[in-house]
Amino acid sequence: MRTIHTDEIIRNVKEMCIEANVHLSDDMEQAIRNAKEKETGTLGKQILGQLCENMDIAASEQIPICQDTGMAVLFVKVGQDVHIEGMNITDAINEGVRQGYKEGYLRKSVVADPLLRENTKDNTPAIIHYDIVPGDQLEILIAPKGFGSENMSKVFMLKPADGAEGVKNAVIEAVKDAGPNACPPIVVGVGVGGDFEKAAILAKKALTRNTTEGSSLPHIKEMEQELLERINKLGIGPGGLGGATTALAVNIETYPTHIAGLPVAVNMCCHVNRHVKRVL
Protein backbone atom coordinates (compact mmCIF):
# COMPACT_ATOMS: atom_id res chain seq x y z
CA MET A 1 0.00 0.00 0.00
CA ARG A 2 1.32 3.43 -0.97
CA THR A 3 -0.19 6.64 0.29
CA ILE A 4 -0.70 9.67 -1.94
CA HIS A 5 -1.98 12.87 -0.40
CA THR A 6 -4.62 14.82 -2.30
CA ASP A 7 -2.52 18.01 -1.96
CA GLU A 8 -0.13 16.40 -4.40
CA ILE A 9 -2.97 15.59 -6.78
CA ILE A 10 -4.29 19.16 -6.62
CA ARG A 11 -0.86 20.64 -7.35
CA ASN A 12 -0.18 18.32 -10.27
CA VAL A 13 -3.60 18.79 -11.87
CA LYS A 14 -3.21 22.55 -11.56
CA GLU A 15 0.19 22.52 -13.26
CA MET A 16 -0.97 20.14 -15.97
CA CYS A 17 -3.98 22.31 -16.89
CA ILE A 18 -1.67 25.27 -17.44
CA GLU A 19 1.03 23.31 -19.25
CA ALA A 20 -1.43 21.64 -21.63
CA ASN A 21 -2.88 24.96 -22.71
CA VAL A 22 0.40 26.67 -23.46
CA HIS A 23 2.53 23.88 -24.98
CA LEU A 24 1.45 21.18 -27.40
CA SER A 25 3.08 17.77 -27.07
CA ASP A 26 6.23 17.34 -29.20
CA ASP A 27 4.51 15.01 -31.68
CA MET A 28 1.66 17.48 -32.28
CA GLU A 29 4.00 20.42 -32.66
CA GLN A 30 6.21 18.51 -35.07
CA ALA A 31 3.23 17.32 -37.09
CA ILE A 32 2.08 20.92 -37.62
CA ARG A 33 5.58 22.12 -38.53
CA ASN A 34 6.09 19.25 -40.97
CA ALA A 35 2.70 19.92 -42.57
CA LYS A 36 3.67 23.54 -43.16
CA GLU A 37 6.74 22.45 -45.12
CA LYS A 38 4.74 20.03 -47.26
CA GLU A 39 1.48 21.94 -47.81
CA THR A 40 0.82 22.87 -51.46
CA GLY A 41 -2.36 24.95 -51.03
CA THR A 42 -1.58 28.69 -51.06
CA LEU A 43 -3.93 29.76 -48.27
CA GLY A 44 -3.31 26.44 -46.54
CA LYS A 45 0.40 27.10 -46.31
CA GLN A 46 -0.16 30.63 -45.07
CA ILE A 47 -2.48 29.37 -42.34
CA LEU A 48 -0.05 26.68 -41.21
CA GLY A 49 2.59 29.40 -41.04
CA GLN A 50 0.31 31.36 -38.70
CA LEU A 51 -0.20 28.28 -36.55
CA CYS A 52 3.58 27.80 -36.17
CA GLU A 53 4.02 31.44 -35.25
CA ASN A 54 1.11 31.07 -32.83
CA MET A 55 2.81 28.18 -31.01
CA ASP A 56 5.99 30.25 -30.68
CA ILE A 57 4.16 33.24 -29.19
CA ALA A 58 2.14 31.00 -26.86
CA ALA A 59 5.29 29.38 -25.50
CA SER A 60 7.39 32.50 -25.17
CA GLU A 61 4.68 34.67 -23.62
CA GLN A 62 2.69 32.02 -21.76
CA ILE A 63 -0.51 32.89 -23.66
CA PRO A 64 -2.89 29.96 -24.25
CA ILE A 65 -2.50 28.53 -27.78
CA CYS A 66 -6.24 28.90 -28.25
CA GLN A 67 -8.77 31.01 -26.37
CA ASP A 68 -11.00 27.96 -25.97
CA THR A 69 -9.00 26.39 -23.18
CA GLY A 70 -11.57 23.66 -23.12
CA MET A 71 -13.46 21.56 -20.67
CA ALA A 72 -10.99 19.55 -18.59
CA VAL A 73 -11.22 15.87 -19.53
CA LEU A 74 -9.18 13.47 -17.40
CA PHE A 75 -8.26 9.83 -17.68
CA VAL A 76 -7.15 8.64 -14.26
CA LYS A 77 -5.64 5.22 -13.62
CA VAL A 78 -5.74 4.39 -9.93
CA GLY A 79 -3.44 1.59 -8.85
CA GLN A 80 -5.39 -0.70 -6.55
CA ASP A 81 -2.56 -0.56 -4.00
CA VAL A 82 -2.78 3.21 -3.67
CA HIS A 83 -4.33 4.78 -0.62
CA ILE A 84 -5.59 8.32 -1.20
CA GLU A 85 -5.30 10.51 1.86
CA GLY A 86 -6.80 13.94 2.47
CA MET A 87 -10.04 14.52 0.64
CA ASN A 88 -12.19 12.79 -1.96
CA ILE A 89 -10.12 12.25 -5.14
CA THR A 90 -12.78 13.76 -7.41
CA ASP A 91 -12.97 16.89 -5.26
CA ALA A 92 -9.18 17.10 -5.33
CA ILE A 93 -9.07 16.88 -9.13
CA ASN A 94 -11.74 19.56 -9.44
CA GLU A 95 -9.81 21.75 -7.02
CA GLY A 96 -6.71 21.33 -9.20
CA VAL A 97 -8.72 22.33 -12.28
CA ARG A 98 -10.16 25.33 -10.42
CA GLN A 99 -6.71 26.54 -9.38
CA GLY A 100 -5.15 25.83 -12.76
CA TYR A 101 -7.76 27.73 -14.74
CA LYS A 102 -7.53 30.68 -12.35
CA GLU A 103 -3.77 30.91 -11.94
CA GLY A 104 -3.08 30.10 -15.58
CA TYR A 105 -5.42 32.83 -16.85
CA LEU A 106 -7.39 30.18 -18.74
CA ARG A 107 -10.95 30.68 -19.94
CA LYS A 108 -13.84 29.51 -17.78
CA SER A 109 -16.03 27.78 -20.32
CA VAL A 110 -18.32 25.57 -18.24
CA VAL A 111 -22.01 26.21 -17.52
CA ALA A 112 -23.65 24.49 -14.55
CA ASP A 113 -26.90 23.46 -16.18
CA PRO A 114 -26.98 22.70 -19.90
CA LEU A 115 -30.27 24.55 -20.35
CA LEU A 116 -30.10 27.32 -17.76
CA ARG A 117 -26.49 27.96 -18.82
CA GLU A 118 -24.99 29.84 -15.91
CA ASN A 119 -21.19 29.87 -15.96
CA THR A 120 -19.59 28.09 -12.97
CA LYS A 121 -16.77 30.67 -13.24
CA ASP A 122 -14.01 28.20 -12.36
CA ASN A 123 -14.22 25.73 -15.27
CA THR A 124 -15.38 22.90 -13.01
CA PRO A 125 -16.61 20.26 -12.95
CA ALA A 126 -14.11 18.27 -14.97
CA ILE A 127 -15.09 15.14 -16.88
CA ILE A 128 -13.20 12.30 -15.23
CA HIS A 129 -12.82 8.71 -16.44
CA TYR A 130 -11.42 6.39 -13.75
CA ASP A 131 -9.79 3.05 -14.27
CA ILE A 132 -8.71 0.73 -11.48
CA VAL A 133 -5.42 -0.92 -12.45
CA PRO A 134 -2.83 -3.13 -10.75
CA GLY A 135 0.06 -1.44 -8.94
CA ASP A 136 0.69 1.39 -6.53
CA GLN A 137 0.83 4.36 -8.86
CA LEU A 138 -1.63 7.02 -9.86
CA GLU A 139 -1.57 8.06 -13.52
CA ILE A 140 -3.30 11.30 -14.47
CA LEU A 141 -3.82 12.28 -18.09
CA ILE A 142 -5.45 15.61 -18.72
CA ALA A 143 -6.84 16.62 -22.10
CA PRO A 144 -8.57 20.04 -22.20
CA LYS A 145 -11.10 19.75 -25.02
CA GLY A 146 -12.29 22.62 -27.19
CA PHE A 147 -15.87 22.54 -28.36
CA GLY A 148 -15.58 23.86 -31.91
CA SER A 149 -14.32 20.43 -32.81
CA GLU A 150 -16.22 18.54 -30.10
CA ASN A 151 -19.50 19.76 -31.64
CA MET A 152 -18.58 18.07 -34.94
CA SER A 153 -18.19 14.61 -33.34
CA LYS A 154 -20.57 11.73 -34.05
CA VAL A 155 -21.63 8.25 -32.95
CA PHE A 156 -22.79 5.69 -35.55
CA MET A 157 -24.45 2.43 -34.53
CA LEU A 158 -23.46 0.35 -37.57
CA LYS A 159 -24.47 -3.21 -38.36
CA PRO A 160 -21.87 -5.99 -38.27
CA ALA A 161 -22.46 -6.44 -42.03
CA ASP A 162 -21.22 -2.87 -42.61
CA GLY A 163 -17.74 -4.08 -41.68
CA ALA A 164 -14.50 -2.18 -42.22
CA GLU A 165 -15.91 -0.31 -45.23
CA GLY A 166 -18.78 0.97 -43.07
CA VAL A 167 -16.36 2.20 -40.42
CA LYS A 168 -14.25 4.03 -42.99
CA ASN A 169 -17.27 5.64 -44.63
CA ALA A 170 -18.56 6.82 -41.26
CA VAL A 171 -15.23 8.51 -40.49
CA ILE A 172 -15.04 10.19 -43.91
CA GLU A 173 -18.64 11.38 -43.62
CA ALA A 174 -17.94 12.93 -40.20
CA VAL A 175 -14.81 14.70 -41.46
CA LYS A 176 -16.61 16.06 -44.55
CA ASP A 177 -19.45 17.30 -42.39
CA ALA A 178 -17.08 19.01 -39.97
CA GLY A 179 -15.37 20.87 -42.82
CA PRO A 180 -13.94 24.17 -41.59
CA ASN A 181 -15.79 24.12 -38.25
CA ALA A 182 -13.42 21.78 -36.41
CA CYS A 183 -10.41 24.06 -37.04
CA PRO A 184 -8.50 21.84 -39.43
CA PRO A 185 -5.89 20.44 -39.60
CA ILE A 186 -7.60 18.00 -37.28
CA VAL A 187 -6.75 14.85 -35.40
CA VAL A 188 -9.48 12.25 -35.76
CA GLY A 189 -10.11 10.00 -32.76
CA VAL A 190 -12.11 6.89 -33.58
CA GLY A 191 -13.58 4.33 -31.21
CA VAL A 192 -14.78 1.07 -32.71
CA GLY A 193 -16.63 -1.57 -30.71
CA GLY A 194 -17.84 -1.74 -27.12
CA ASP A 195 -21.28 -0.21 -26.79
CA PHE A 196 -22.74 3.25 -27.28
CA GLU A 197 -20.76 5.05 -24.56
CA LYS A 198 -17.67 2.85 -24.67
CA ALA A 199 -17.09 3.74 -28.32
CA ALA A 200 -17.26 7.44 -27.48
CA ILE A 201 -14.81 7.13 -24.60
CA LEU A 202 -12.43 5.12 -26.81
CA ALA A 203 -12.61 7.85 -29.44
CA LYS A 204 -11.71 10.49 -26.90
CA LYS A 205 -8.89 8.34 -25.57
CA ALA A 206 -7.60 7.78 -29.10
CA LEU A 207 -6.97 11.52 -29.35
CA THR A 208 -4.49 11.32 -26.50
CA ARG A 209 -2.30 8.75 -28.23
CA ASN A 210 0.97 9.93 -29.78
CA THR A 211 0.20 10.77 -33.41
CA THR A 212 3.31 9.05 -34.74
CA GLU A 213 2.68 5.71 -33.04
CA GLY A 214 -0.15 4.05 -34.92
CA SER A 215 -2.27 1.22 -33.57
CA SER A 216 -0.54 -1.91 -32.30
CA LEU A 217 -3.04 -3.98 -34.30
CA PRO A 218 -1.83 -4.43 -37.91
CA HIS A 219 -5.30 -4.30 -39.54
CA ILE A 220 -6.21 -1.19 -37.56
CA LYS A 221 -2.92 0.52 -38.31
CA GLU A 222 -3.57 -0.09 -41.99
CA MET A 223 -7.02 1.44 -41.65
CA GLU A 224 -5.58 4.50 -39.89
CA GLN A 225 -3.13 5.07 -42.73
CA GLU A 226 -5.73 4.54 -45.45
CA LEU A 227 -8.16 6.92 -43.76
CA LEU A 228 -5.51 9.60 -43.31
CA GLU A 229 -4.72 9.42 -46.99
CA ARG A 230 -8.38 9.54 -48.04
CA ILE A 231 -9.14 12.45 -45.68
CA ASN A 232 -6.23 14.46 -47.01
CA LYS A 233 -7.52 13.98 -50.55
CA LEU A 234 -10.78 15.72 -49.61
CA GLY A 235 -8.98 19.04 -50.09
CA ILE A 236 -10.59 20.74 -47.06
CA GLY A 237 -7.15 21.87 -45.88
CA PRO A 238 -6.00 24.18 -43.07
CA GLY A 239 -8.81 26.46 -41.92
CA GLY A 240 -11.08 24.70 -44.42
CA LEU A 241 -9.70 26.95 -47.14
CA GLY A 242 -8.20 24.32 -49.39
CA GLY A 243 -5.07 22.23 -49.03
CA ALA A 244 -3.50 18.85 -48.55
CA THR A 245 -3.44 18.97 -44.75
CA THR A 246 -6.96 18.27 -43.55
CA ALA A 247 -5.90 15.78 -40.86
CA LEU A 248 -2.59 15.29 -39.08
CA ALA A 249 -3.48 11.83 -37.82
CA VAL A 250 -6.25 9.27 -37.50
CA ASN A 251 -6.05 7.31 -34.23
CA ILE A 252 -8.34 4.30 -33.79
CA GLU A 253 -8.97 2.38 -30.57
CA THR A 254 -11.02 -0.81 -30.47
CA TYR A 255 -12.83 -2.97 -27.89
CA PRO A 256 -14.80 -6.22 -28.02
CA THR A 257 -18.46 -5.73 -28.89
CA HIS A 258 -21.83 -7.54 -29.03
CA ILE A 259 -22.66 -10.08 -31.76
CA ALA A 260 -25.37 -7.73 -33.03
CA GLY A 261 -23.44 -4.48 -33.19
CA LEU A 262 -20.64 -2.35 -34.58
CA PRO A 263 -20.60 0.98 -32.72
CA VAL A 264 -18.33 3.65 -34.19
CA ALA A 265 -17.60 6.99 -32.54
CA VAL A 266 -15.69 9.78 -34.23
CA ASN A 267 -14.29 12.40 -31.87
CA MET A 268 -12.96 15.38 -33.77
CA CYS A 269 -10.08 17.36 -32.42
CA CYS A 270 -8.56 20.49 -33.86
CA HIS A 271 -4.82 20.98 -34.26
CA VAL A 272 -4.86 22.22 -30.65
CA ASN A 273 -4.95 18.60 -29.49
CA ARG A 274 -3.81 19.03 -25.90
CA HIS A 275 -2.81 16.33 -23.49
CA VAL A 276 -0.37 16.00 -20.62
CA LYS A 277 0.30 12.87 -18.58
CA ARG A 278 1.96 12.46 -15.18
CA VAL A 279 2.47 9.45 -13.00
CA LEU A 280 2.44 9.98 -9.25
Next chain:
Amino acid sequence: MDKRINVPFTKDEVVTLHAGDYVYLTGTIYSARDAAHKRMYDTMLEGKEIPMELKNNVIYYLGPTPAREGQVIGSAGPTTASRMDKYTPLLLDNGLNGMIGKGKRSKEVIDAIVRNKAVYFAAVGGAGALLSKCIKKSEVIAYDDLGTESIRKMEVENFPVIVVIDSEGNNLYETAVEEFRKTL
Protein backbone atom coordinates in the same frame (compact mmCIF):
# COMPACT_ATOMS: atom_id res chain seq x y z
CA MET B 1 -5.11 39.65 -53.02
CA ASP B 2 -3.81 41.42 -49.89
CA LYS B 3 -5.79 44.48 -48.81
CA ARG B 4 -5.64 46.91 -45.92
CA ILE B 5 -8.99 48.24 -44.70
CA ASN B 6 -10.09 50.56 -41.94
CA VAL B 7 -13.12 49.57 -39.86
CA PRO B 8 -15.93 50.51 -39.36
CA PHE B 9 -16.48 50.71 -43.11
CA THR B 10 -19.28 51.67 -45.51
CA LYS B 11 -21.18 49.50 -47.97
CA ASP B 12 -19.12 51.11 -50.77
CA GLU B 13 -16.01 49.57 -49.25
CA VAL B 14 -17.65 46.26 -48.42
CA VAL B 15 -18.50 45.60 -52.07
CA THR B 16 -14.83 45.94 -53.08
CA LEU B 17 -14.00 42.82 -51.03
CA HIS B 18 -14.07 39.44 -52.74
CA ALA B 19 -14.05 35.89 -51.44
CA GLY B 20 -10.41 34.85 -51.15
CA ASP B 21 -9.00 38.31 -50.37
CA TYR B 22 -6.51 38.37 -47.52
CA VAL B 23 -7.39 41.50 -45.53
CA TYR B 24 -5.71 43.36 -42.69
CA LEU B 25 -8.24 45.26 -40.57
CA THR B 26 -7.35 48.37 -38.59
CA GLY B 27 -9.74 50.33 -36.40
CA THR B 28 -12.59 49.50 -34.03
CA ILE B 29 -14.42 46.18 -33.82
CA TYR B 30 -16.72 44.61 -31.22
CA SER B 31 -16.61 41.17 -29.65
CA ALA B 32 -19.82 39.22 -29.08
CA ARG B 33 -20.55 35.49 -29.02
CA ASP B 34 -23.43 33.17 -28.08
CA ALA B 35 -24.86 34.69 -24.92
CA ALA B 36 -24.38 38.32 -26.03
CA HIS B 37 -26.07 37.54 -29.34
CA LYS B 38 -29.04 35.97 -27.64
CA ARG B 39 -29.42 38.96 -25.35
CA MET B 40 -29.09 41.53 -28.15
CA TYR B 41 -31.57 39.58 -30.28
CA ASP B 42 -34.14 39.35 -27.49
CA THR B 43 -33.70 43.05 -26.71
CA MET B 44 -34.21 44.02 -30.34
CA LEU B 45 -37.34 41.89 -30.61
CA GLU B 46 -38.71 43.74 -27.59
CA GLY B 47 -38.08 46.94 -29.53
CA LYS B 48 -35.44 48.21 -27.11
CA GLU B 49 -31.97 49.69 -27.64
CA ILE B 50 -28.94 47.41 -27.69
CA PRO B 51 -25.66 48.53 -26.13
CA MET B 52 -23.63 48.72 -29.37
CA GLU B 53 -24.03 50.59 -32.63
CA LEU B 54 -24.55 48.11 -35.47
CA LYS B 55 -24.37 50.46 -38.44
CA ASN B 56 -21.18 49.95 -40.48
CA ASN B 57 -19.61 47.93 -37.69
CA VAL B 58 -17.89 44.56 -37.49
CA ILE B 59 -18.56 41.93 -34.82
CA TYR B 60 -15.84 39.47 -33.89
CA TYR B 61 -17.12 36.14 -32.56
CA LEU B 62 -14.74 35.97 -29.63
CA GLY B 63 -14.58 34.89 -26.02
CA PRO B 64 -10.97 35.57 -24.96
CA THR B 65 -8.97 34.13 -22.09
CA PRO B 66 -8.37 36.60 -19.23
CA ALA B 67 -5.51 39.07 -19.69
CA ARG B 68 -2.47 38.75 -17.48
CA GLU B 69 -1.07 41.81 -15.74
CA GLY B 70 0.19 44.14 -18.48
CA GLN B 71 -1.58 42.41 -21.36
CA VAL B 72 -4.38 44.02 -23.36
CA ILE B 73 -6.25 40.73 -23.74
CA GLY B 74 -5.53 37.03 -23.43
CA SER B 75 -5.69 34.47 -26.24
CA ALA B 76 -8.19 35.83 -28.76
CA GLY B 77 -9.05 33.62 -31.73
CA PRO B 78 -12.43 33.18 -33.46
CA THR B 79 -15.22 30.87 -32.37
CA THR B 80 -17.55 28.86 -34.62
CA ALA B 81 -19.88 31.25 -36.43
CA SER B 82 -22.78 28.89 -37.11
CA ARG B 83 -23.95 29.13 -33.51
CA MET B 84 -24.74 32.80 -34.19
CA ASP B 85 -26.70 32.01 -37.37
CA LYS B 86 -30.09 32.25 -35.70
CA TYR B 87 -29.42 35.83 -34.60
CA THR B 88 -27.31 37.15 -37.48
CA PRO B 89 -29.94 38.07 -40.15
CA LEU B 90 -31.64 40.49 -37.74
CA LEU B 91 -28.31 42.19 -36.96
CA LEU B 92 -27.44 42.43 -40.65
CA ASP B 93 -30.86 43.88 -41.47
CA ASN B 94 -30.14 46.53 -38.85
CA GLY B 95 -26.89 47.74 -40.33
CA LEU B 96 -24.12 45.37 -39.26
CA ASN B 97 -21.56 45.27 -42.08
CA GLY B 98 -19.16 42.51 -41.16
CA MET B 99 -18.52 39.47 -39.03
CA ILE B 100 -15.31 37.66 -38.11
CA GLY B 101 -15.52 34.01 -37.12
CA LYS B 102 -14.71 30.57 -38.41
CA GLY B 103 -16.73 27.88 -40.13
CA LYS B 104 -19.80 27.57 -42.30
CA ARG B 105 -22.87 29.85 -42.33
CA SER B 106 -26.50 28.97 -42.97
CA LYS B 107 -28.38 29.81 -46.15
CA GLU B 108 -30.42 32.40 -44.21
CA VAL B 109 -27.22 34.17 -43.17
CA ILE B 110 -25.77 34.10 -46.68
CA ASP B 111 -29.03 35.50 -48.07
CA ALA B 112 -28.93 38.29 -45.46
CA ILE B 113 -25.28 39.01 -46.35
CA VAL B 114 -26.22 39.45 -50.01
CA ARG B 115 -29.43 41.39 -49.27
CA ASN B 116 -27.55 43.85 -47.06
CA LYS B 117 -24.23 43.90 -48.91
CA ALA B 118 -22.21 42.68 -45.94
CA VAL B 119 -19.17 40.43 -45.56
CA TYR B 120 -18.14 37.39 -43.52
CA PHE B 121 -14.46 37.03 -42.70
CA ALA B 122 -12.64 34.07 -41.23
CA ALA B 123 -9.75 34.45 -38.83
CA VAL B 124 -7.55 31.41 -38.29
CA GLY B 125 -9.11 29.12 -35.69
CA GLY B 126 -6.68 28.14 -32.99
CA ALA B 127 -4.30 31.05 -33.51
CA GLY B 128 -5.46 32.98 -30.46
CA ALA B 129 -2.01 33.87 -29.13
CA LEU B 130 -0.95 35.33 -32.48
CA LEU B 131 -4.22 37.21 -33.03
CA SER B 132 -4.10 38.74 -29.54
CA LYS B 133 -1.03 40.69 -30.65
CA CYS B 134 -3.12 42.66 -33.16
CA ILE B 135 -5.53 43.86 -30.47
CA LYS B 136 -4.19 47.11 -29.06
CA LYS B 137 -7.03 48.09 -26.74
CA SER B 138 -9.96 46.23 -25.27
CA GLU B 139 -12.74 47.45 -23.04
CA VAL B 140 -15.87 45.68 -21.84
CA ILE B 141 -18.75 47.98 -22.79
CA ALA B 142 -21.77 45.81 -21.94
CA TYR B 143 -23.06 42.56 -20.44
CA ASP B 144 -20.23 42.45 -17.92
CA ASP B 145 -22.04 39.65 -16.09
CA LEU B 146 -21.42 37.32 -19.04
CA GLY B 147 -17.68 37.14 -18.28
CA THR B 148 -15.77 36.01 -21.36
CA GLU B 149 -19.00 36.42 -23.36
CA SER B 150 -19.46 40.14 -22.61
CA ILE B 151 -19.35 42.76 -25.39
CA ARG B 152 -15.95 44.39 -25.86
CA LYS B 153 -14.97 47.38 -27.90
CA MET B 154 -11.53 46.69 -29.32
CA GLU B 155 -8.93 48.63 -31.27
CA VAL B 156 -7.16 46.38 -33.77
CA GLU B 157 -4.13 46.96 -35.97
CA ASN B 158 -3.52 44.89 -39.09
CA PHE B 159 -5.77 42.12 -37.82
CA PRO B 160 -5.46 39.31 -40.44
CA VAL B 161 -8.67 37.86 -41.88
CA ILE B 162 -9.76 36.17 -45.09
CA VAL B 163 -12.95 37.07 -46.96
CA VAL B 164 -15.00 33.86 -46.97
CA ILE B 165 -18.46 35.09 -48.01
CA ASP B 166 -18.54 38.34 -49.97
CA SER B 167 -21.43 40.72 -50.69
CA GLU B 168 -22.34 38.76 -53.81
CA GLY B 169 -22.63 35.52 -51.87
CA ASN B 170 -19.47 33.87 -53.19
CA ASN B 171 -18.37 31.28 -50.64
CA LEU B 172 -14.67 30.53 -50.35
CA TYR B 173 -15.27 27.39 -48.25
CA GLU B 174 -16.86 25.85 -51.33
CA THR B 175 -14.72 27.31 -54.10
CA ALA B 176 -11.29 26.93 -52.42
CA VAL B 177 -11.78 23.25 -51.67
CA GLU B 178 -13.05 22.60 -55.21
CA GLU B 179 -10.09 24.47 -56.69
CA PHE B 180 -7.62 22.55 -54.59
CA ARG B 181 -9.17 19.21 -55.49
CA LYS B 182 -8.53 19.99 -59.14
CA THR B 183 -4.79 20.17 -58.44
CA LEU B 184 -4.73 16.62 -57.05
